[in-house]
Amino acid sequence: MPRAQLKNLEDITKEEFMDFEDVRRSGLVNMLDSRVCDLANLDKDTHFSITHFYSELDAKWPDVRKDQEA
Numbered sequence: 001m002p003r004a005q006l007k008n009l010e011d012i013t014k015e016e017f018m019d020f021e022d023v024r025r026s027g028l029v030n031m032l033d034s035r036v037c038d039l040a041n042l043d044k045d046t047h048f049s050i051t052h053f054y055s056e057l058d059a060k061w062p063d064v065r066k067d068q069e070a
Contacts, residue, residue, distance in 0.1 A: 004048035009056055014064070016042060017057045020050045021064050022030055
């Protein structure tokens with residue numbers, strides 16, 4: 001099975017980050033688990049990239065976490 005490739009930060013969409021955050025907030029799985037791909041409907045490259053760039057994405061779209069915490 002090929003390894004995940006890191007995407008450019010600019011290639012990750014807000015919607016993909018929101019889907020990732022939905023799964024994270026659910027607490028169903030460890031966010032490094034490959035099942036996140038199915039639960040968030042993300043390909044493995046996007047999942048890998050979001051985990052790698054999480055802090056940057058959170059800073060780029062702070063409203064995503066704020067909206068979910070409300």
